[in-house]
Amino acid sequence: MDSIYENVADLHSITDTVGKRPQNKGNPTQKQEKQREDPSSKWSKVFLIILSVSLAFALGGVCALWILYVNKIADFESRNEQYIMVSKQLLAQEKNNIIMMKELEELKSNYSEVTEQLLFNAAQSCNISLGGWISCLGKLYFFSSGKLNWSCSQDDCVSKGANLVTITSKQEQEFLVSKINMTHWIGLNDLDTEGHWVWVNNQTLDTQVQFWFSVGQREPDNWKEEDPLGENCASLGDHLGNYNTWFDASCKKHKRYICERNINLTPSVKWKMSV
Structure with missing residues (x-):
């Protein structure tokens, strides 16, 4: 009987041991599930x-x-x-x-x-002075203070935008005479043809408007005592004081001179003058 009890006790001991082993080691299925869950959690x-x-x-x-x-x-x-x-x-x-x-x-x-x-x-007017020029009846006149021969006088007038004076009326002649006290060159000559007097603007001398000296020895006389070429240029007045008439003289002589140019009148000014 004692041996049977001993065997039963041993069997219980083994059973307890077998039953406790899994509890100590844990459930392998849960552990694997935890291991499977960890990677997804990390990601x-x-x-x-x-x-x-x-x-x-x-x-x-x-x-x-x-x-x-x-x-x-x-x-x-x-x-x-x-x-x-x-x-x-x-x-x-x-x-x-x-x-x-x-x-x-x-x-x-x-x-x-x-x-x-x-x-x-x-x-x-004939008394207004504009920059050394004197106006009169729509023209401007320049009376030189120096003396030149006839050709150089014309050149100097051209350099001023003018010409030696062309006298076309008694009123103009009287105005010029009133402004001088010695002889002056004017723009009249017969250089091309003796006796055929023309103005520097190529207009032939009007026989109705001329003021040659006519007392005693009449002018022009083409005197050749001083110049063999004669007297082919005209001046207003002579050395004797006859300033209201014209004289022919040698073109080589040095005299004062008169330049003339037109005033550029506007249409309204021309209209005023015609009224």
């Missing part, structure tokens, strides 16, 4: 980290774009303000230019009126 964390970083970058990009947009808007507004300011300045300048143009036109108009009045007065 989830990695995904979340990547997603967070991406969102952070995206948010940063959005912020940067917003800042750029705000700066662009501010720059646009600043440029727009500058454009408006420049436009206002240009408009103001344009208005000033218009005002200045109107004032300039008024000045031109006033200047034209004054010039026309001066020309009219000059044309009507």
Whole structure:
């Protein structure tokens, strides 16, 4: 009997040992499941980290774009303000230019009126002096202070935009005589054909308008005592003081001279003179 009890006790001991072993080592199926769950958990964390970083970058990009947009808007507004300011300045300048143009036109108009009045007065008078020239009846006359031969006298008149004087009326003759106290060259000669007197403008001497000396020895006489070529140029007056008549003389002689040029009269001045 004692041996049977001993065997039963041993059997219980073995049974307890077998029953306890799995409890100490744990459940192998749960452990494997935990091992299977761990990789997916890690990838989830990695995904979340990547997603967070991406969102952070995206948010940063959005912020940067917003800042750029705000700066662009501010720059646009600043440029727009500058454009408006420049436009206002240009408009103001344009208005000033218009005002200045109107004032300039008024000045031109006033200047034209004054010039026309001066020309009219000059044309009507024989006493107005304009820059060394004396006006009379629509012409300007220059009385030289130096002496030249006839040819050089004409050249000097041409350099002044004029010619030696051409006398075409008794009134002009009297005016010239009133301004001189010694002999002066005039623009009359017979250099090409002896006895055929022409003016420097190529107009033949009018037989009705001539003022040759006619007392005693009549002029022109083509005297050749001093110049074998004769006397082929005309002067107003001679060395004896006969200033109201013409004399032929050697073209080589040096005398004072009278230049003449027309006044450029405007149509309105001509109209005033004709009234």
